[in-house]
Amino acid sequence: MKHLRETITKVPIVPPKTSREERKELLQESIDKYLGAIETQIGDLKKVGKNALVIGGIIVAVYAITELLLPEGKEDKQESEPLPIIEPEKEKEGDSMLWSAMKGAATTVLLAIAKEKLLELIDHLTTKDAEATS
CATH class of the missing domain: 1.20.58 (Methane Monooxygenase Hydroxylase; Chain G, domain 1)
Incomplete structure (x- = not known):
C-alpha cells in the first residue's frame, strides 16, 4: 500500500x-x-x-x-418475588430545622478534619518511603 x-x-x-x-x-x-x-x-x-x-x-x-x-430462562425470572423498595429515612418529628443544620455543619467540619489528617498521614508515609529508598 x-x-x-x-x-x-x-x-x-x-x-x-x-x-x-x-x-x-x-x-x-x-x-x-x-x-x-x-x-x-x-x-x-x-x-x-x-x-x-x-x-x-x-x-x-x-x-x-x-x-x-x-x-x-425468562420464565424463572418472572416467578421470583420483586425486591422490596427501601424508603429513605424520614426526619423525626422532634428534629427541628436548626438541629438538622447543626448536624450538617458538624458533619462537614468532622469530614474536613478527617481529610486533613488522612492527607498528613499519606504525606508522612510517602516521605518515610522516599527516605527509606534513598
Missing part, C-alpha cells in the same frame, strides 16, 4: 510549453496510474467487506443455534 502511494505521488507534472501529443500521453499515464490505485483500493475493500460478512454470518448463526438449543 505504501508503494502504491509513492507511485501516485510521482505523477509527472506537465509543463505548459510541450506539444499537445506529449501532454496527452503524460496525462493518460497519470490517469492510468490513478485508475490502478483506485482499483487496488476497491479490491482491498471488497476483501474486507467479504470478511466482515462472513464473520457477521457466523455470529448470527451461533446466536440462532444457541437460542434454539438452550432453554429459556
